[in-house]
Each structure stands twice: as structure tokens, then as C-alpha cells.
Amino acid sequence: MSTTRERAAAQKRYSTQKSVMDTVDERFGSSRFLTSVLDKIFPDHWSFMIGEVAMDSLIVLIVTGVYLTFFYVPSSTDVVYAPTSGHVYAPLVGQHMSEAYMSVINLSFNVRFGLIMRQAHHWAALIFLAAVMFHMCRIFFSGAFRKPREVNWIIGLTLWMVVMLEGFTGYSLPDDLLSGTGIRVIYSIVQSIPLIGSWLAYDVWGGRFPGPSFIARLFIIHEFVFPLLIIGLLTAHLMILWHQKHTDFPGPGKTETNIRGSRIWPQYALKAGGLMMLVSGVTFLLAGLIQINPVWLYGPYNPYTVSAGAQPDWYLGFLDGSVRLWPHWEFRSFGHEIANPFFPGLLIPGLIFTIMYAWPWIDKKVYNDYGPHNLLDRPRDKPFRTGIGVAYIIFFIVETLACATDLLANNLHIAFERLIEILQYGAFIGPLVGFTIAFKACQALQRTDAHPIQKPLGGVIIRTADGAYHTLGDHHGNGHDSHTNGHTADSPDGHDAEPDGHEAGGAEPEGHEAAGAETEGAAEAGSAGADRATRLGRGR
Amino acid sequence: MTTTDDLPAVPEAGDETVAHGAASGQPERVAFGRNPRHFGIDPGEPWPDDVPKDQDDTHWRFENDPAGARRAELKIAFCWTLTVLASIALAIVYIDGANTQAAGICWGIAFLGLGIGMLMWARDLLPGHEVTASRGHHDVCAEVDRIAVAESLSRGTEPMARRPFLFKMMGAVGGIFGLATIFPLASLGPRPHTDLYKTDWTGGVRALNEDGNPIRPGDIPVNGILTVFPEVDGQPSTDALSPTLLINVGDAPFKIPPSRTGWNIGGLVAFSKICTHAGCPASLYNVQTHQLICPCHQSTFDVLDDCNPVFGPASRSLPQLPIGTDAEGYVIATEGYQEAVGPGFWNRG
Numbered sequence A: 001m002s003t004t005r006e007r008a009a010a011q012k013r014y015s016t017q018k019s020v021m022d023t024v025d026e027r028f029g030s031s032r033f034l035t036s037v038l039d040k041i042f043p044d045h046w047s048f049m050i051g052e053v054a055m056d057s058l059i060v061l062i063v064t065g066v067y068l069t070f071f072y073v074p075s076s077t078d079v080v081y082a083p084t085s086g087h088v089y090a091p092l093v094g095q096h097m098s099e100a101y102m103s104v105i106n107l108s109f110n111v112r113f114g115l116i117m118r119q120a121h122h123w124a125a126l127i128f129l130a131a132v133m134f135h136m137c138r139i140f141f142s143g144a145f146r147k148p149r150e151v152n153w154i155i156g157l158t159l160w161m162v163v164m165l166e167g168f169t170g171y172s173l174p175d176d177l178l179s180g181t182g183i184r185v186i187y188s189i190v191q192s193i194p195l196i197g198s199w200l201a202y203d204v205w206g207g208r209f210p211g212p213s214f215i216a217r218l219f220i221i222h223e224f225v226f227p228l229l230i231i232g233l234l235t236a237h238l239m240i241l242w243h244q245k246h247t248d249f250p251g252p253g254k255t256e257t258n259i260r261g262s263r264i265w266p267q268y269a270l271k272a273g274g275l276m277m278l279v280s281g282v283t284f285l286l287a288g289l290i291q292i293n294p295v296w297l298y299g300p301y302n303p304y305t306v307s308a309g310a311q312p313d314w315y316l317g318f319l320d321g322s323v324r325l326w327p328h329w330e331f332r333s334f335g336h337e338i339a340n341p342f343f344p345g346l347l348i349p350g351l352i353f354t355i356m357y358a359w360p361w362i363d364k365k366v367y368n369d370y371g372p373h374n375l376l377d378r379p380r381d382k383p384f385r386t387g388i389g390v391a392y393i394i395f396f397i398v399e400t401l402a403c404a405t406d407l408l409a410n411n412l413h414i415a416f417e418r419l420i421e422i423l424q425y426g427a428f429i430g431p432l433v434g435f436t437i438a439f440k441a442c443q444a445l446q447r448t449d450a451h452p453i454q455k456p457l458g459g460v461i462i463r464t465a466d467g468a469y470h471t472l473g474d475h476h477g478n479g480h481d482s483h484t485n486g487h488t489a490d491s492p493d494g495h496d497a498e499p500d501g502h503e504a505g506g507a508e509p510e511g512h513e514a515a516g517a518e519t520e521g522a523a524e525a526g527s528a529g530a531d532r533a534t535r536l537g538r539g540r
Numbered sequence B: 001m002t003t004t005d006d007l008p009a010v011p012e013a014g015d016e017t018v019a020h021g022a023a024s025g026q027p028e029r030v031a032f033g034r035n036p037r038h039f040g041i042d043p044g045e046p047w048p049d050d051v052p053k054d055q056d057d058t059h060w061r062f063e064n065d066p067a068g069a070r071r072a073e074l075k076i077a078f079c080w081t082l083t084v085l086a087s088i089a090l091a092i093v094y095i096d097g098a099n100t101q102a103a104g105i106c107w108g109i110a111f112l113g114l115g116i117g118m119l120m121w122a123r124d125l126l127p128g129h130e131v132t133a134s135r136g137h138h139d140v141c142a143e144v145d146r147i148a149v150a151e152s153l154s155r156g157t158e159p160m161a162r163r164p165f166l167f168k169m170m171g172a173v174g175g176i177f178g179l180a181t182i183f184p185l186a187s188l189g190p191r192p193h194t195d196l197y198k199t200d201w202t203g204g205v206r207a208l209n210e211d212g213n214p215i216r217p218g219d220i221p222v223n224g225i226l227t228v229f230p231e232v233d234g235q236p237s238t239d240a241l242s243p244t245l246l247i248n249v250g251d252a253p254f255k256i257p258p259s260r261t262g263w264n265i266g267g268l269v270a271f272s273k274i275c276t277h278a279g280c281p282a283s284l285y286n287v288q289t290h291q292l293i294c295p296c297h298q299s300t301f302d303v304l305d306d307c308n309p310v311f312g313p314a315s316r317s318l319p320q321l322p323i324g325t326d327a328e329g330y331v332i333a334t335e336g337y338q339e340a341v342g343p344g345f346w347n348r349g
Helices: A004-028 A031-039 A046-069 A099-110 A114-141 A150-172 A177-191 A197-205 A214-244 A264-289 A314-325 A342-367 A383-402 A405-412 A416-450 A500-506 A510-517 A522-537 B066-095 B100-125 B143-161 B164-180
Strands: A078-080 A096-098 A258-263 A331-333 A336-338 A460-463 A469-472 B131-134 B225-232 B244-248 B268-272 B284-286 B291-293 B300-302 B308-311 B323-325 B331-333
Touching (some): A046 A114, A114 A150, A114 A264, A114 B100, A150 A177, A150 A214, A150 A342, A177 A314, A342 A383, B268 B323, B268 B331
Antiparallel strands (some): A331 A336, B323 B331
């Protein structure tokens, strides 16, 4: 198929690459590692792309964010808007505002491409948070948080929290009327913390609201402290992922000890690069065509003005909604009080996050499954977990809707009092209904799967070159697969049954296994498989 | 049909000498599908039975379809040409006034063209067949290694445990020293003390409007409201807890505790504008029901009933400011607020 010349050219290119890699190896001894990097396998399932979208939008955020810092002035010094050159935004002329607000106005109107960079930054933040949450849903519903990946679940949750705070501090920097109102509410929530609230608020804000040095602090927090945390946590997240390798959905030929997919080089390197370009492209299209956070329309912040339609960015809507739905309860006794915003603003989110942090261990208890898993669950096979996830999502949606009660009431022509009551009940009933429906649906889907008319369970039968047959991914045979009914099949009991002596055998030096490599008979392969299974099972 | 035919040499799998370069000086390679390294398997290790042998992931989509490959190449080139054109357009847009919409379109097309081209290259012209590899056994260590790490750890902790006093004291020292290092944080802000009880309103202070002008009771029509600020050095105070609403309820009967007799000027009453729930300004006034509504969380206060909360999350009424008029007939506060204004806090009680 190829000419001698082409072959020679290919050989020459190969030689060049070989000598380059040799040069590197002589310095870093890196050939083995680099092989594993270039060979790394990514499972081909669309849902694995969502986390990547998050990472791509983070890159857009960093690039556009650094650009914005060159123009932003983190100062709450009062100035009067009276520009003498460039574009003048007439409605603001003569108004008092902070230097920070004025710098954002100037960035938007008088820096070429400044506005599109600002809007790209904001849009990327919204996409980032959406991707983070969808990614989290995928991890949850497919059981990817199970051993050995609990730590990455925790790091991921922490990332979600830090990223929400990063978003909040970010959209608060312009010091416009809308975001200033948000800061006022957060100040009140901090102030409501029992015992230390007012101290903490005075420390964070540098005094009584709005705080003389708060904008400067907010800036350092937004462009240094939180980014450092995010990059640190993300690095750990990805290094752990790299070490543990991806999870994968069960399928023919897939076992707990192998991984199926396309390699990073060249396939996923280009796919990932292409995806990054698509994310950037969509972000910049949105940034150019759809206005976001037009702070000049909101006006500069002052503590005595606000109008209806004060909503946070979408990912924090649940927090504001929670604060709106909580009834007028607060506790007072012995000369102290736990003020109202503490409960919906900190206690409820705190409870939600605690349960989420604890979920990998709750899940172990629920399914009595403490073993390691590389193969994912289908959500239908874990009705309880799926139900809990759906209940969480519905709770989140109800609370998010509640942050827009004023707008909804206007548009739906309902009195906002009724709407709030509906949503208050909805926050309880919705998750219950969601749980029940999801639970029943999962069970029904399981029954459909088990119906004899479905394709027979089992794996792929492979005929080897010398005429022997063996099966891969047999759902009944080797106990590797998590795909059948409930948790009994899931628990790697088969592995645990191995006596301790066998485990010690697996730990013997390589020579033991090397001896097995000589023959490729079925018996030898079987024992090697058992060894590998033992290794995996021993991790308990 | 496989590209292995094109390879310069197809030596036996796992042959270390060949894999590391033949004596001829020409480095040679192992046929891709047979080098165990590419499947997470160490050379010499038995081939696991869940990793198929002879996998070849050097194939690509249009391998046997030169016309299809040509078309794919043209499509990719077209996408990247769009990127080039959009880049040029972007430069023109920049020079010509930097229109945001035009820039967004150019930028979007440039990125999308580049990205779609890359994706098509990967899909159509680059090897990307699914392969199955071993996960390797580097996910957990062998028992000998686990024994070794526990030994290393106890090399230090064992002798430490022999000094229980020092061991415990180290914890205590860490705790106390840790507490001491919190003090720099205390410098981040002043102590609140009674600050949250204070506003700029005191007896005799004039109420100014937003523009700094004093107010006469007659300036506010029946059912009118006005945000006023205490006068500080002739200017309206910018203090965030001081904004106050003057509300003229006219002849409507309003309830006020007997202890506050004389805090109003006829139908004109003054209440803090800062919501007792989360500190937003309660700035919406429903004239028909005489209710103040906070736009942030819809706390609703009944002005005719001492601004008690009637709906929403607020649980305290808006504090009332006693008002009167000075010798020149301008509205003043006859006293400051008698309670803390704004949202609750621990020491408020």
C-alpha cells in the first residue's frame, strides 16, 4: 500500500522522534511515564465530556480574568462620574460612585474589546458552574464516587463551593446596585451566626457595612485567594483522576480490571483541544451577542435603594430562594438571638453539604458495599440513590425558583404571598414526590431489563487463534460486573472469599507471575485473573 | 489491510532487545498492538484474560477510502479557512471601533472553525479506535509494600509514643499557639461592641433628603413616602443603617404603643428603611394597604400597625424614629433610634 520512499520517510520521522524522546529520557528517565501519558485511555461516553467543559471554561475565565485585572480599580473611594474624553454614558454623569464602579464603566465603554472580555468572563462563569453541577450529577448517579474515589468526590464538592464563592465575589466587584444588595444580604447572614457573627462580619468587612476597605479585600479574595484554592484543588482532582483512571460504564468485554476507550494521543488530545475551542467559541458568541450584567443600567451601589428583580447569578439562586422561603422564625432567649438569616442562609446549605460530603459512606452503608469499583452503576440499578439524587435536584430547583418569586408572581399573575406558600410546601413535597417517582421508575426499568424478551445477559464469546473459547464480561460468571440486580451482585464478595494465603501469593515478586507468562493456557490465564481480582478486592 | 504491514519491522512481542533498538543503529519498533506497554501490562507479566490480544488502534476512519479522506481534508481546511477569515475580520473590527457584537461573531467563528476542524481531523483522519487495556495493578500496592510503609511510619511514631507526656504536650502547644496566631485576624476589623446599636440619628438632628435639603412636614403628601438621612456636617449621612422613611399616612388610623406618644407629626411617621431581616432597604410602599415591602425577600410590614411584619421572613418590626420639628419648621429626630436597626445578631437579644 505504500511505496518504498514513503516507508523510508516514515522510518526517518520515527528515528527523529525516537532520538528526541531518548534525549528527554536521558535527562528525566521519563519514557515509561510518557508512554502511559500518550497511551492514556478515555472512555468514549458523552457524559465524561462535562467535566472537561468545566475545565475549558475555567481556562477562559483565567485568561479573560487576568485581562480584566489590568483595568479594574479595587477602590471604594467616592468619585463623581464626569468623563472628559472617550465614550460618555450620559445617564450616570454627575453621579457619585466608587472608583471600582467607575473603572468597570470605563472598561465597558472605553476599552476596545473590554466589554466583550468582561461579558465573556461572566458567561464563562455561568457555563463553568453549570458544567460543574452536571458533572457532579453524573458522578453521583453513576456511583463514580465509590471506593476508591471518595476523596475526589470530596475535593469536587469543595471545588463546587469555592467556585460558587468565587462567582459571588466576582460579580460583586463592580460595586453596582444589584451586587451591592447581594453583599448586604451576605453581610446579614454572616452577622446572624451565633456567638461570633457580628465580630466575624466586622473582621471580614473591616467594620460596619459596607466596610471601608471591603472592595480591596474582595479583589484580593477573588483574584488571588480563591483562584489559588481552585487551581490547587483542581490539580489534586486531576492528578487523582489520572492515577486512578476513569470509571467506565459496564459493557461487553469490560471488567473491573480493564479499561476501554480511545487513547489520548492523538485522538483525545485533538478532541479535547477541539472541545476547548468550541467552549471558547460559544462563550465569545454569547459574550458578543447577549448582554450580561449591564452594571451601567443598575447604577452605583448605595445602601438605601433597591428595586424588585434583585436576583443573584443562577447558581446562587438556591441560597437566596432558601432565605426567601424560610418562615419568620428566629430564636431569642437569655439576651441573645439566633437571627433569621442564619437558618436558611447557613444551616440548611450546611446540612445539604454535610450529607453530600458524607454520601460515599452513607452509600456504603445503604448498599452494604465497601469494595472498590471501577465499573459504574446504571442509575436504574440503584433506585434509592437515584431517588435521593432526584429529590436533591428538585429541592435545588424549588429553591432556585423561589429566588425569583417577585418576577414569577408578576409574570404568572399570582400574589407573591401565595407563590411563596406554594414553594414552601413544594420544597417538602417536591423532593418526596420526585424520590417516589424516580424510585418506582428505576424499579420498572429494572423489570423491563430482566424480561426474557430482552437480549440474553452475558458477555462476548471470543474464539482464540488456537481454537479455544472464552467469554468476556459475563454478567453471571466472574462477579466483576455491577450491572445486574441490586447490590448482591455488586458486592465483590467473590474476591473477599479468597483466603489470606492467596493474597500473600499475589504479593510475591514479579518472578512468580513472569513464570505464568510462558504458557497461555486457560488455566494459567484463569489463575492470573484470580490474582488480579484478589489485588483489587484486598483494598478494603 | 492493517498498517502494521507498513511498519519497518514486526519483531516478537516483548522482545526487549528489539524494543530498545537493534544493533544496526536504526531504532526499530515493536508492532504496536503487541507491545504490552501500550496495554498497561509490564513486559514479562502474563497477559490478562480481560485484555484482548492483537488489538490494533492504528486504524482511522477513511483509511481505505482515499476520496473520503480527501473530502475530509477539504472540510477541515474549509473550517480553518473560516478561522483565518474571522481572525482578519477581528482585526478590522478592532481598528474600526471595536463593535462588541461584531467582535463576538468573529471570535465565535474563529474558535468554532478551529475547534470543529480539530474534531473532524480526530474523527476522520486520525487513529481513534477503541482499545481495551489493563488498568494495571498500580492502583493498590502489594502487601509487602504495605508492610514497609507501616514500618517506616512506626519507626518515628513508636519512639514518640514512648514519651506520652511530650506527645500530649505537643498537641496542647499546637492548640494554644494556634489560638495565639488568630490575633492578627482580629486586626482585620474593629470590635463591634455597641456599634450595631448606633446610627447617625440623635436628638435634634435634621432629616435631609437625598439632595441634602431639609424637609418640612408639608413636603410629603398624603400616602407619600420619602427616604431621609440624618444631617452630618451639613450633608446627608452615608451611614448604611441610618436611611429612614418618612411616611404620611394621612387620616388613616394607626396603632402605636402608648409609650411612643408624640413620636409622629400628625399623620407623618418615621420608620427605619433597613429591613430587619437581611438589611435590604424596604423601599416598596403599597398605598392601598399601607404596607412596606422589602424587594429582596418580600418581608411585608404594616405601617398602620407599628410596622409589624405581616408576611415574609422578617420577624421584627421596623424600628420607629421619634420625629418633631425644629424652630424653622424642618423635620428633626427628637431622639435617636431606641433599638438596634437592621438585621439581627447574637447580642441583640
